[in-house]
């Protein structure tokens with residue numbers, strides 16, 4: 465994914481031309497002053513984070529926000545302020561950081577303004593792990609070894625891994641970061657085993673984050689996000705991005721689910737804790753009000769989808785380069801086809817909503833720096 469990000473820079477000019485339309489369907493002038501506080505979105509792995517990121521990319525682009533782009537998002541490393549490219553000329557601060565990173569709060573605070581709002585998203589740990597395993601099978605050594613063993617035995621890679629994960633998992637191998645408790649890993653915690661600092665780490669995280677979205681309550685999360693940032697339904701309308709095709713998903717029976725849960729017990733604690741925090745925030749907002757807002761958001765989003773999408777769940781081979789999501793060796797990621805009869809302005813809006821992460825990132829980077837992404841320093 466990293467290497468592809470760099471290569472994608474070559475498409476910069478192409479994307480610039482294609483997306484040289486306004487990013488709202490309301491016809492707002494693109495060089496609008498920012499109306500929202502600076503924001504950090506910790507992009508966790510396989511949790512629906514690309515969908516949230518797309519909402520923030522659109523918002524930031526519309527408001528001419530200055531993005532903090534970590535020049536290399538080696539997910540095995542804790543975030544460092546030095547990873548972020550320099551402030552572009554004419555900007556006095558970064559407004560948005562919404563990339564994958566392994567969180568180090570102190571380092572993030574060196575880059576982002578004091579008043580930055582912190583957001584992230586968590587997903588049911590069983591679904592997250594199944595998705596992380598299926599998507600990263602060939603890049604996480606522990607998964608790859610299990611995958612090879614399973615091929616010999618003619619079994620499912622995930623079930624072979626779950627039967628005896630410790631055989632495949634070398635905790636000293638840095639590329640195994642996502643192999644156990646991947647969400648805790650993204651949060652910068654010790655994800656390998658419980659230690660005494662966990663409750664304190666969790667409390668610190670709760671204090672730092674203004675909102676931890678929950679993928680299972682995605683629309684409710686968006687309503688709370690909208691209230692936090694003063695966003696309209698148009699800002700929050702979305703398409704589910706980075707979705708695996710049905711045949712790339714492994715069904716887990718109860719036995720396998722229990723094994724996933726026990727292998728990822730820290731993620732379960734993390735998730736359960738923030739689900740509770742989420743419902744506390746929801747009840748402060750008002751449950752009836754939340755329900756009504758969710759219904760309105762869903763109705764609005766449905767209209768936008770009808771207007772923008774001519775075909776959903778499109779296999780990668782049938783998508784043009786601009787709209788084809790990044791594929792991995794073991795997972796097929798489906799995408800969208802845009803309606804054909806749209807005005808130029810609506811086309812700009814709709815394409816942005818279905819634009820995969822890497823293409824959108826490349827477009828924004830080029831727009832901000834007038835050049836392609838810099839190559840990561842040699843490892």
Ligand SMILES: Nc1ncnc2c1ncn2[C@@H]1O[C@H](COP(=O)(O)OS(=O)(=O)O)[C@@H](OP(=O)(O)O)[C@H]1O
Pocket residue numbers: 508509510511512513514515591595599679680682703704705706707708709713
């Ligand atoms: N709105 C919403 N609600 C719930 N779930 C959603 C949503 N949008 C995307 N998804 C699912 O999230 C998975 C992709 O997550 P990410 O985009 O975070 O993946 S990545 O780490 O950036 O590759 C991927 O999960 P799997 O399909 O199970 O792999 C998506 O289907």
